[in-house]
Amino acid sequence: MKKLGAKKSAVAGVLAASMLIVSALSGCGQTNTPQTQQQSASSNATPQMGGVLRTWKQYDPKSLDPTDCGDTDSYDIQQNIYDGLVMWDKSGKEIVPDLAAAMPTITNGGKTYTFQLRKDVTFQNGDPFTAADVVYSFNREASKSIASPGESYFSMIKGMDDVFTGKAKTVSGVVEKGKYTVEFDLTQPTRTFVDVLAMPYAFIVDKKYTSALPNQAALSLHPIGTGPFTFKEWKKGQDIELVRNPHYYLKDAQGRQLPYMAGITWTLGYGNSVAYLKFKDKKQDFSLIPTSDYVSTLNDPNMKNDITSLVENDYFYIGGNIKKAPWNKKPVRQAMEYAINKDALVKLYNKRIVAAWSILPPNMPGYQENPSGYKYDPAKAKELLKKAGYTNGLPGVHPMVYVKNSIRDVLAANIQAQLAAVGIKITLDGVPFPKYLDEVTKGKEDMVYGGWMQDYPDPDDFLNILFNTNQIPSNNNVGYSNPTVDKQLNQLATVTDLQKAIPGYQAVEKQILDDAAIVPLYHDKEAYLIQPWVHNSQLHPVYPYFYYWTMWIDQKAEQAATKG
Amino acid sequence: MAESILEVKDLRTYFYTEAGVVKAVNGVNFRLEKGQSLGVVGESGSGKSITALSIMGLIKPPGRVISGEIRLQGQDLLKKSRKELEKIRGNDIAMIFQDPMTSLNPVLRVGEQIAEAVVLHRKVNRKEGWNVALEMLKKVGIPEAEDRIRRFPHEMSGGMRQRVMIAIALSCNPKVLIADEPTTALDVTIQAQILDLIRLLQKDFETATIMITHDLGVVAEVCRNVMVMYAGQPVEYSDVTTVLEQPKHPYTWGLLSSLPKLNASGKQRLTPIDGMPPDLGNLPEGCAFAPRCPHKKPVCERQEPSGKWLSPGHFVRCHLYEA
Amino acid sequence: MLSYLIRRTFWMIVTLFFIVLIAFVINFVVPGNPARTIAGPKASPEVIKAIEEKYDLNKPVPVQFEHYFVNLLHGDLGISYRTNESVNSELRTAFPKTMYLGFSVFFLNVLIGVPTGIYAAIKRSKFMDHVILISSLVGTSAPTFWIGYILLFVVGYKLSLLPIGGYGGISHVILPAFTVSLASAAGYVRVVRTSMLEVLGTDYVRTAEAKGLSQSTVILKHAFRSSVIPLITYAGMDLGTLMGGLIVTEGIFGWPGIGQMAVTAINYQDMPTIMGVVLVAAVAVVIANFVVDIIYALVDPRISY
Numbered sequence A: 001m002k003k004l005g006a007k008k009s010a011v012a013g014v015l016a017a018s019m020l021i022v023s024a025l026s027g028c029g030q031t032n033t034p035q036t037q038q039q040s041a042s043s044n045a046t047p048q049m050g051g052v053l054r055t056w057k058q059y060d061p062k063s064l065d066p067t068d069c070g071d072t073d074s075y076d077i078q079q080n081i082y083d084g085l086v087m088w089d090k091s092g093k094e095i096v097p098d099l100a101a102a103m104p105t106i107t108n109g110g111k112t113y114t115f116q117l118r119k120d121v122t123f124q125n126g127d128p129f130t131a132a133d134v135v136y137s138f139n140r141e142a143s144k145s146i147a148s149p150g151e152s153y154f155s156m157i158k159g160m161d162d163v164f165t166g167k168a169k170t171v172s173g174v175v176e177k178g179k180y181t182v183e184f185d186l187t188q189p190t191r192t193f194v195d196v197l198a199m200p201y202a203f204i205v206d207k208k209y210t211s212a213l214p215n216q217a218a219l220s221l222h223p224i225g226t227g228p229f230t231f232k233e234w235k236k237g238q239d240i241e242l243v244r245n246p247h248y249y250l251k252d253a254q255g256r257q258l259p260y261m262a263g264i265t266w267t268l269g270y271g272n273s274v275a276y277l278k279f280k281d282k283k284q285d286f287s288l289i290p291t292s293d294y295v296s297t298l299n300d301p302n303m304k305n306d307i308t309s310l311v312e313n314d315y316f317y318i319g320g321n322i323k324k325a326p327w328n329k330k331p332v333r334q335a336m337e338y339a340i341n342k343d344a345l346v347k348l349y350n351k352r353i354v355a356a357w358s359i360l361p362p363n364m365p366g367y368q369e370n371p372s373g374y375k376y377d378p379a380k381a382k383e384l385l386k387k388a389g390y391t392n393g394l395p396g397v398h399p400m401v402y403v404k405n406s407i408r409d410v411l412a413a414n415i416q417a418q419l420a421a422v423g424i425k426i427t428l429d430g431v432p433f434p435k436y437l438d439e440v441t442k443g444k445e446d447m448v449y450g451g452w453m454q455d456y457p458d459p460d461d462f463l464n465i466l467f468n469t470n471q472i473p474s475n476n477n478v479g480y481s482n483p484t485v486d487k488q489l490n491q492l493a494t495v496t497d498l499q500k501a502i503p504g505y506q507a508v509e510k511q512i513l514d515d516a517a518i519v520p521l522y523h524d525k526e527a528y529l530i531q532p533w534v535h536n537s538q539l540h541p542v543y544p545y546f547y548y549w550t551m552w553i554d555q556k557a558e559q560a561a562t563k564g
Numbered sequence B: 001m002a003e004s005i006l007e008v009k010d011l012r013t014y015f016y017t018e019a020g021v022v023k024a025v026n027g028v029n030f031r032l033e034k035g036q037s038l039g040v041v042g043e044s045g046s047g048k049s050i051t052a053l054s055i056m057g058l059i060k061p062p063g064r065v066i067s068g069e070i071r072l073q074g075q076d077l078l079k080k081s082r083k084e085l086e087k088i089r090g091n092d093i094a095m096i097f098q099d100p101m102t103s104l105n106p107v108l109r110v111g112e113q114i115a116e117a118v119v120l121h122r123k124v125n126r127k128e129g130w131n132v133a134l135e136m137l138k139k140v141g142i143p144e145a146e147d148r149i150r151r152f153p154h155e156m157s158g159g160m161r162q163r164v165m166i167a168i169a170l171s172c173n174p175k176v177l178i179a180d181e182p183t184t185a186l187d188v189t190i191q192a193q194i195l196d197l198i199r200l201l202q203k204d205f206e207t208a209t210i211m212i213t214h215d216l217g218v219v220a221e222v223c224r225n226v227m228v229m230y231a232g233q234p235v236e237y238s239d240v241t242t243v244l245e246q247p248k249h250p251y252t253w254g255l256l257s258s259l260p261k262l263n264a265s266g267k268q269r270l271t272p273i274d275g276m277p278p279d280l281g282n283l284p285e286g287c288a289f290a291p292r293c294p295h296k297k298p299v300c301e302r303q304e305p306s307g308k309w310l311s312p313g314h315f316v317r318c319h320l321y322e323a
Numbered sequence C: 001m002l003s004y005l006i007r008r009t010f011w012m013i014v015t016l017f018f019i020v021l022i023a024f025v026i027n028f029v030v031p032g033n034p035a036r037t038i039a040g041p042k043a044s045p046e047v048i049k050a051i052e053e054k055y056d057l058n059k060p061v062p063v064q065f066e067h068y069f070v071n072l073l074h075g076d077l078g079i080s081y082r083t084n085e086s087v088n089s090e091l092r093t094a095f096p097k098t099m100y101l102g103f104s105v106f107f108l109n110v111l112i113g114v115p116t117g118i119y120a121a122i123k124r125s126k127f128m129d130h131v132i133l134i135s136s137l138v139g140t141s142a143p144t145f146w147i148g149y150i151l152l153f154v155v156g157y158k159l160s161l162l163p164i165g166g167y168g169g170i171s172h173v174i175l176p177a178f179t180v181s182l183a184s185a186a187g188y189v190r191v192v193r194t195s196m197l198e199v200l201g202t203d204y205v206r207t208a209e210a211k212g213l214s215q216s217t218v219i220l221k222h223a224f225r226s227s228v229i230p231l232i233t234y235a236g237m238d239l240g241t242l243m244g245g246l247i248v249t250e251g252i253f254g255w256p257g258i259g260q261m262a263v264t265a266i267n268y269q270d271m272p273t274i275m276g277v278v279l280v281a282a283v284a285v286v287i288a289n290f291v292v293d294i295i296y297a298l299v300d301p302r303i304s305y
Ligand SMILES: Nc1ncnc2c1ncn2[C@@H]1O[C@H](COP(=O)(O)OP(=O)(O)OP(=O)(O)O)[C@@H](O)[C@H]1O
Pocket: B015, B017, B022, B023, B024, B042, B043, B044, B045, B046, B047, B048, B049, B050, B051, B062, B063, B280
C-alpha cells in the first residue's frame, strides 16, 4: 500500500516516492505454463522471434536493484531482469511458481514454508541458480546498510528485523536445506506471505556476482538476474536497453525458447505529449495518451484499435475525519454518500476513471459493485443532514486536503461545488505529497481526498490496512473504528485460503460502507497505445504493464508501416 | 571669378515629424570657391547644422532633402547613389563636429579611426594607413604621436580629441571642409589653438572651408565671407567686413547690437534677440523674422521678401530693400 | 586587475556559501520527513530509522549542514536519496549535456538576436521593425513548453525534419535549443535594437558615416561594437532565466541534463541531488557573470579593473 500521491502517468516520481508498491505490480508475467500465453494473443498468428520493442518512460527508474524497487517504473524494468520464487499469473488473482519448481509446502501450523527450486535456471552471466542465492537475496534485503524501504514487508520472517536493526548477522528464518531447497520460518502464520514473496523486493540476485561488487549500489547500474532479458546499458535520462536472455528457462507451447523479442529499449526523459507524437510518428511502439488528446484518440479510426485499457487496482475517496465533529455523526457521513455525482467526475476527466461505489476495485478478489446500494440523490443528502440536526446545511467550512495536481484540482473543485449544493461547505487544500502525508498520517486533517493503490490483490490490503482501528492514524486516516469490523478483519487475516475469506471480506466492506466511513469516488483507468505490429501486449490486471517475455513483434508489418 | 568648388542652390531639407513638416532648411544658396572660407552664423535652430549635413548626405529619416542642388565641382551630389556618395564623403568633403568628446568612437584606437578613412579612400593597406594617421597626428600638433596613436579617445583631453577629429577630416585632403562649431565645446585657450590650426591647415591644404559658428569673433578671424541664417534661410550674405561693419538686415543688426566693439582677439557670442525663433513647423506667412522685427512694415507679415543683391557680393532678404 | 580578481573571487565564494546555506535551509523547511518519503507511508519505524541513519538525517539540522559543508569542501555532494548513487557522478554525466544545450542556445541567441536586432534598428519604425518587435514580444511571453511542443509537432512530427526529442548531435539539439532561444533571443533582439538605436544616434557613428564608410562597416565596426556592451550585460542577467528555460526544455525534449535531474529529484524530494543541481547551476551562473565582467573589460577600453 501506498497512498496514491499522483497519477503515475503524470508524476511517476511522486508515486515512486510513496510507493512501496508492488507486489501487485509484480505480477506478472511469465506464466509458467506456456499454453496459457497464447490465449491472450491479439492475433492468431504464430509468434515470431526477433525485433526490438521501442518503449518509453517519462522518468528514469529509481533503481535496478531489487532492494530499492519501490516504484512502478523500476518494477517495469526489473521484472524482465530478475525473477522471484513466485509470481502472479495472468489473471492477477493467483500466485504461481516462478523460480520455485512448485508452490511451497506449508507446515508447522502455517509457520514454515518449504520451496523446491527449479534446477534448470542460470543467471544471465552463466552462474547457476541455487538455494544459496535465495538465502543471500533475503539477507541482502534485510541488511541494515542497504536499508531497503521494503524490508518491513518481510517482518514475518524470523530474524529479518533482527538483521535489519543490527541485532543479528544473518536471517535465521531463511534456511538452505539443500542445493535446491529453501525453508522460510515465520513468526506467525500469515496468509499474505506468498503475496509478499511476489514483490520485487523478493527478486533473487546472483550471490557470487553481487557479493563481489565493489559496492552494493553498483548492482543498480550493472544488474544481473535470471529473467528473460539481460541488462545491456542505462544511459541516464536517455534510454535503457535490455537484450534477450537466450538461456531463459521458459519455453512456449511449441517448445520455442522465450522470450520472442530480441530486446527492449525504453527511451527516457520526455513526457506524455512528446511520447504520443513519437507514437503517431511510429517511432515508438508504446505511449500513454495525453489527457488533452484522449477523446480525439478514442474517436480516431486510425488509432482506436491501438488502445488497450485497464481499470487499475486503486481507489480514490473523500472522507471526513470521524474523530472530529460533525463527521462523528453517521447521518452526516451518509449524506455525503448521496451528495456526489460520480458520473460527473468521470465525464470531467474524459472517462479516464470509472465511478466507484465500493472500496475494492473491479479486478480485486471479492469485488462487489455497490454493496450498500448508495446512489446520487442530493435531496436525500439534504434530508439526512436535517436528520442530523442541520436544517440549513452543515455549519462551518471544512478544508479538504489532497495531493495537488492539475487534474485533481479540477475534480476537487467539482466535488466542492457538489457538496455546496447540499449544504456542505468545503475549501480546497491541495498540497505537495510530503505535506499531505505529514497531515493525514497524523490524523490532523478535517477532510481528506485521498487514494490507495494495492500492494497485492488481497482484500486485506485495502480493508484491513485502511479501516482497522490499529491503523489509526497512519493508514486509517479518517479514524474509522468499529470493534465488530476489527474483530472480523483480524480473524480473516489468519485464514490461509483466500477464497474462504472472501465472503467475510465482502460483509466487512458492506459494513464499512453502511457506516459511511468514506465516500468511494473512482478507480483509475489506464489506457495505453501499442502499435498494431506488437502482439500479445495484454496488460496485467493487477499491475499496469506488459508481460514482455511473451510479446512478439511482426517485423514485416512494422517495416511496412514505418517505411512509408 | 575663381573656380567654384561647391555650389548650393535652393536647398530645402524638411523633417516630416508627427507634429508636422519642419522646414529646417528652406532655400539655401551659396557658392564656395577653392581655398575660400565661408562663415555661417545664426541663432540656435536656424538650420546651420542641417545645411551642413545635407551637403554631407547625412540626413536621416524623418528628414529628407526635398529639393535643390548641391554641386561639388559641377556634379550634383543629390543625384548620386549611396555608393557614389560614400566615395565622396570623407574624401572630397569632410566634416568636423562640434563635440570632440562624443564624436570619436570610444572603443576604437584613435589611429584606427584615422587610418580607416585613409585605407578606404586612398586604397592603401592598413600599415600605410597607420603611417598616414601618424603623420596627420603630427601635423595637427599632437605631441608623442607615436604613443597617442594607440590610445583610446577617453585617454585624451577634449582639445586633443578635436585635433584627432581634424586629422581624420583632413587625412584624405578634402576639397571642402565643413567645421560645425569646432570649438564650442572647448575651453577658451584651447579654442584659439584649434582655430589657429584650422586656419593654418586650410592654407596648407588649400581646402575650402565652411565654418559654422555662433562666434562672430571666429568669423572675423577665419572667414572671408559670411552667411547669416534665420529660420532655415540665408537672410544676409557678404564678405566679413561688410557684414560686421555695414550689416543691412534687421536680424543681423540684432545679432550685432549688443556686441561690444570687436577687438582683434574678440570672441563674443551672439547675444540673444528678444523673442523666440519661429516654429519651423509653422512658419508665419510673410517674413519669418517679422514677429521679432522692430522695423517691420505691413507688407512683411503678408509676403515673404524674395531677397536682393544690394551690390555684387552682398545679398539681403528684407522688405526694407525691396522696391 | 589582480586585486580585482582577488576581490571578485572572494565575493564569489561568499555568494556560493550563502547559496549552499539557503538551499540547505529551504530543503529543510519543506514539510515532510525525507526518510518517510524514501520509505513510503507503510514503512515501519525501524525502516525509517535505518534510512535516517543511512542518509545522515537523524542528526540536528546544524550538524547535518556541517557534515554537508565539510563534504562539499572535499568536493563531495553526497548520495542521491532516489538512486543511491553519488550526486557527483550523476552531475558529471548530466552537466556537460546541459552545457552543450546551453551553449547551443547561446549560439542561437546570438545568431538570431543580433542580426534581427540590428535589422530592426536600421528599419526603425518601418513595417519590418514592428513585425520583429511584436514577434519578439510573443517569443518572450509564450510559455516554453508550448513553444517546445509546437516545434516538436510541426518540425518533428508533421514535417519529419528533425528527431522528436531525445539526446544526440546537431539534429537533436536544434529544436530544444531553439525552444529556449526563442524566448531569450527575443530579449537579445530588443536589447540589440535599443542599444543599436542609441548608438546609431551618437556623434561617433555620424563621424564614421562622414568618413564615407559603408553602411555595413559603420554598423558592424562602429555601432555594433559599442552596442555589444548592453548585450553582454543582458546576456549575463539572462543566465538565470536561461537556466530556468533549460530545465523546462530538458524535461520536454528528454534532454538528459541537470534540468531533467532536477525535475525528477524535486518530485522525489531527493535533497542531495536538488542541492547538487542548485549548486552547479549557481556556480555556472556566478562563473559566467565573472566571465561577463572580464569580457566587458576586453570590449570596452574605458573599463579597467
Ligand atoms: N531629427 C529632427 N527632427 C525634427 N526636426 C529637426 C530634426 N533635426 C533638426 N530639426 C530641426 O531643424 C532645425 C535646425 O536644426 P540645426 O541643427 O540645423 O540648427 P543649428 O542652426 O545647427 O542650431 P545650433 O546652433 O543649436 O547647432 C531645428 O530647429 C530643429 O527644429
